[in-house]
Amino acid sequence: MSKETNAKEFPSLIQRNGFSKMSAAGGCLIAFEGIDGAGKTTQAKLLYDYLKDQGQNVLLTREPTDGPYGQKIRELFVSRQKVTPQEELDLFINDRRQHVEEIIKPALHEGWIVITDRYYFSTMAYQGAMGLSVPDIRQRNEEFAPVPDLVILLIARPGETVERIKNNRREKPNNFENKDYLRRVQDIFLSLKDSFIYRIDGHDVIDAVQAEIQKTINQLITVRTAKGGSSARSA
Ligand code: TYD
Numbered sequence: 001m002s003k004e005t006n007a008k009e010f011p012s013l014i015q016r017n018g019f020s021k022m023s024a025a026g027g028c029l030i031a032f033e034g035i036d037g038a039g040k041t042t043q044a045k046l047l048y049d050y051l052k053d054q055g056q057n058v059l060l061t062r063e064p065t066d067g068p069y070g071q072k073i074r075e076l077f078v079s080r081q082k083v084t085p086q087e088e089l090d091l092f093i094n095d096r097r098q099h100v101e102e103i104i105k106p107a108l109h110e111g112w113i114v115i116t117d118r119y120y121f122s123t124m125a126y127q128g129a130m131g132l133s134v135p136d137i138r139q140r141n142e143e144f145a146p147v148p149d150l151v152i153l154l155i156a157r158p159g160e161t162v163e164r165i166k167n168n169r170r171e172k173p174n175n176f177e178n179k180d181y182l183r184r185v186q187d188i189f190l191s192l193k194d195s196f197i198y199r200i201d202g203h204d205v206i207d208a209v210q211a212e213i214q215k216t217i218n219q220l221i222t223v224r225t226a227k228g229g230s231s232a233r234s235a
Contacts (some may be wrong), residue, residue, distance in 0.1 A: 002072075004164035007077050017076060017177045025111065027107065027108030027110070027111050027112055027113070027114065028108075028112075028113045028114070028149050028150075028220070028221075028224060029104065029108060029114050029116070029132050029146055029148040029150075030047075030113065030114065030115045030116070030148060030149060030150045030151075030152065030217065030220075031115075031116050031118070031119035031148045031150070031151045032044045032115070032117050032118065032120065032151075032152050032154065033118060033119065033121045033125075033151055033152070033153045033154070033188070033189060034115070034153055034154035034155065034156065034189065034202060035156060035161055035182045035185050035186050036161055036162075036182065037126075037156065037160075037161030037162065037164040038154040038155065038156040038161055038202040039154055039156070039202045039206070039209065040117055040118070041062075041117055041156055042206060043152070043154065043206075043209055043210055043213055044060060044062075044115050044116075044117045045060065046210045046213075047105070047115060047208075047210070047213055047214065047217065048060040049160055050210075050214055051115075052109065052112055052215070056110065056113050057110075057111065057112045057113065058113040058114075058115065059103070059112050059113070059114050059115070060115045060117070061099070061103055061104070061115070061116050061117070062116060062117035062118060063069070063092075063096060063099060063116060063117070063118040063119060064092070064095050064118075065095055065098065065099050065103075067095060067098050067099070067102075068098075069091050069092075069094045069095035069098065070095050071179070072091055073088075073091050073092065073095060076088065076211055079199055085127060085131060085132055086131040086132070087138065087160065088127060089123065089127045089132055092122075092123045092127065093123065093140060093141065095200075096119075096120060096123070096141065096144075096145060096211060097144055097145075100144060100145050100146070101118075101144075104116065104145075104146065105146065108146065116148075118128035119140035119145070119148060119151070120137075120138070120142075120145050121151060121153075121189065121192060121197075123137050123141060124137045124138055124141075124188060124192070125185045125186075125188040125189045126185050128185075129181060129184035129185045129187075129188060134191075135224045136187060145194075148196065149196060149220060149224075150198060150216070150217070150220055151194070151196060151197040152198055152200055152216070153189055153192075153198065153199045153200065154197055154200055154209070155186070155189075155190075155199055155200065155201055155202055155203075156202040156203060157203070158179050158183045158185075158186055160177055160203075161182065162179050162182065167194065198216050200212055200213060200216075
């Protein structure tokens with residue numbers, strides 16, 4: 001696909017999700033985080049289906065995106081050595097900036113629940129594990145990216161997740177997916193102490209993990225409804 005085609009996918013993604021039917025309530029941003037193979041993508045999709053069935057206006061999106069920077073990032077999956085850690089960080093931040101401006105902020109502004117499969121905590125953990133400063137990465141992101149209402153952090157053992165990737169997806173783990181690196185990534189995720197980060201044990205069966213996630217989300221929605229809406233903190 002050409003760069004132009006990818007850039008045009010941002011608004012069409014919004015269309016596909018029925019973005020024009022807008023909710024009156026304030027927006028809500030939920031991020032799924034965790035190491036590769038922890039089950040984020042499966043759980044984010046299940047939560048999306050659950051909220052949609054309840055009649056909520058909900059958008060499921062992901063990072064890296066399918067936009068031009070996301071495409072460049074995916075090329076790195078097979079040959080990460082081609083860029084320096086700093087250049088890699090810049091690519092993730094540029095991708096996120098576009099994601100935030102073109103999808104996340106407009107959807108939040110119109111009162112939608114936005115679920116993102118990875119967000120800036122991934123950059124703190126993955127690029128931090130390459131030796132870059134975690135507080136600096138955070139600061140650069142929070143200059144433009146709204147702080148989420150909730151982060152679901154799925155915890156899984158790095159050794160097992162690499163096996164999951166090999167067996168379940170029948171894929172060879174990419175350059176981001178080796179055990180020692182993922183251990184360092186997980187350690188950074190576990191060091192994050194924000195009150196809106198909710199840790200969930202990803203070792204349990206899929207349905208049990210999802211039940212816990214839904215319980216957490218329902219509490220968030222109840223609290224927000226009682227308060228009268230909006231809380232995604234501004235950037
Ligand atoms: P992943 O969620 O596995 O995407 P997909 O399932 O679409 O292939 O993310 C791809 C990789 O990118 C993953 O190993 C984590 C890494 N990553 C970072 O290093 N920094 C970031 O900021 C993000 C969003 C992802």
